[in-house]
Amino acid sequence: MTIETILIVDDEELIRMSLADALVDAGYNVLQAQSGEHALAVLEEKAIDVMILDLVLPGIGGFELLKKLKEKFPEVQVIVITAFSSIETAVESIKLGAFDYLPKPFNLDEVVIKVKKALEDKRLRSELEGFRTVQEIKLKKDKIVYKSKAMEEVIDQIKKVAISNIDTVLVTGETGTGKELVAKAIHLLSDRANKPFVIVNSIAVPSTLLESELFGYEKGAFTNACEQRKGLIEQAEGGTLFLDEIGDMDMGVQGKLLRFVEDRIVRRIGGRKEKEVDVRLIAATNKDLAKAAAEGTFRLDFLHRLNLVNIHLPPLRERRDDIPVLAEYFLNKYNKKHRKKIKGFTEDAIDFLLNYHWPGNVRELKNMIEQIVVFGDSVSVITSDVLKGAFTKSIASMKKGDVETLPSFSVDEILFRKDFSFKAAIENFSRQLIRKALKISKYNKAKAAKLLKMDRSTLNYQIKILGINDERLN
Incomplete structure (x- = not known):
């Protein structure tokens, strides 16, 4: 002592x-x-x-x-x-x-x-x-940078929710707007900050396994259940469970989660005992859940339980004041990470960034800045020509079909290319879209077809005519 x-x-x-x-x-x-x-x-x-x-x-x-x-x-x-x-x-x-x-x-x-x-x-x-230091370190790693009034209102919501006793939050917004970052901020600014922050991506885990991942199981509950296992909900005890891509969750799993959302009680698969779990649930989606409920692809009762508090992230094109400060932040971050010394942006570069529509939102901006920092060996300052070159490289890599994520690109950059072909552009886009769906679906064509909203025979035809060959396809 x-x-x-x-x-x-x-x-x-x-x-x-x-x-x-x-x-x-x-x-x-x-x-x-x-x-x-x-x-x-x-x-x-x-x-x-x-x-x-x-x-x-x-x-x-x-x-x-x-x-x-x-x-x-x-x-x-x-x-x-x-x-x-x-x-x-x-x-x-x-x-x-x-x-x-x-x-x-x-x-x-x-x-x-x-x-x-x-x-x-x-x-x-x-x-x-000590608690504040931990928060500051974690938030520095994934910093929320903003200047716009729209994001100021979002940050105000985050702070109020974080210190409240609200245990269910729905975060909505387009892909790449920063929904996971919002969830982390709510967690780190709350009194749960030193407890677990557990992330579950509803698309990444097959629906047949998602229930056991969430709720856990007892030994012998099913084939290969050789030992007792806690589910992710129990693992998040005292902290926060972040359910990403909730709009893509299987309807059956939604039903199983409904009771947990209502009373915070779980029962492992194959078990008889029920357990109360203290967890804040944050769900996120880029889909219109009200529309999905009307179309019968999302449970209305589940939506009502989730939508206690909704924090909506506006797309980057609706908060253009944030673009210059985000660009500077990412440039400083990746200069440090990759040991580069690019000084900043010219005025015409800022104009280019402000006039672009950013379909991939903050993630697209982040990826583009890092690409420039990594490959711009001769770049001392970022100009509009440098930015246009970065978009051109994205389109070129799209032709090769070797990128992990579907790139966003400027229509102007395609139209004014000497080798522009409307047919080739559509084929390239279709090829990359299908490759992405297959990757998400772990190369299961039935699941990929469902994701692409086409029947399997149409997908097979597209794979054939677009020349998509991969031994992992089944």
């Missing part, structure tokens, strides 16, 4: 000795200093938790020492004592950072009580500061 150290600073030896005896009896380690200069020397050598400071000292006075202390040793809690008892003196010392105030003559029991309170306050401050 750590023993706290108290420093007594007083020019009267008798007072120092009486205070020291009382505090040693209370279980503290005690050091003494007869002047401000002596106190500073002790602070340079020893870790002090609480200082009991007489305001009337020879040499450096108590008020001056208090100022120096808060500049150089802000973690030290200070209790001031003086024979000149007045409200003004007390207020002035508290303004300068003192924790508490004691007039002479004082009761030694009262001194011990105030020291205990100062130490408790220090512990609480230390815990809170």
Whole structure:
């Protein structure tokens, strides 16, 4: 167990000795200093938790020492004592950072009580500061950067939801607007920040496995269930469960989740016991769930439970004030990551960015800036020509069919290419769209056809005429 150290600073030896005896009896380690200069020397050598400071000292006075202390040793809690008892003196010392105030003559029991309170306050401050540091580090990694009024309103919603007891939040917005980042911000700004943040992508996990992933299972619940396993909901206990792409979730799994959303109770597959779980649920989608419910592809009762609070992220084209600050942020971030020194953007480059429609939103802007930083060996500043070149490379890589994500591109860049062909452009786009659907569906053509909203025979025909060959297809 750590023993706290108290420093007594007083020019009267008798007072120092009486205070020291009382505090040693209370279980503290005690050091003494007869002047401000002596106190500073002790602070340079020893870790002090609480200082009991007489305001009337020879040499450096108590008020001056208090100022120096808060500049150089802000973690030290200070209790001031003086024979000149007045409200003004007390207020002035508290303004300068003192924790508490004691007039002479004082009761030694009262001194011990105030020291205990100062130490408790220090512990609480230390815990809170540690919590804030963790938040700051995590948010620096995935920083929300904005300037627009629209995003200011979103941030205000995030802050209010984070500190509230609301346990279900729906985040909506187009692909690439930053829905996962919003979920992380809500988590990190809440009192759940030091608890798990569990992400579930409803598309990435096959519907046949999603239920067991979410709810877990008991040993022997089904073939290959060789041991008991906690579901992701239970793993998020005390923290936040983020359900991404909720609009694509299987209707059957929606029904299973409905009860959990209503009363936060789960039961593992093959189990009999029910368990209450304290979890904040944040769901996200780029789809119109009301329309999906009307069309019968999303449960209306599930939508009503999810839509307790809706935070909608506007597309980048509707908050153009954010584009320059985001571009600068990403440039600084990737300059540091890739050890480059691109200085910034020319005025014509900013105009280019502002006039582009950004169908891929913030993600598209981020990817484009990183691409320029990585491959722009001769680039010292980003011009509009550099940006146009980046779009051209995206289109060229699209022809090769070797990119992982479907790139967004400027129509102008296609139309004015010397080798432009309408048929080729449509074929290239179709080829890449199908490749992406196949990748998401783990190369299961039946699932890919469903995702593309076409029957399997049409997909097979398109794969054949577009020359998509992959041994992983089934």
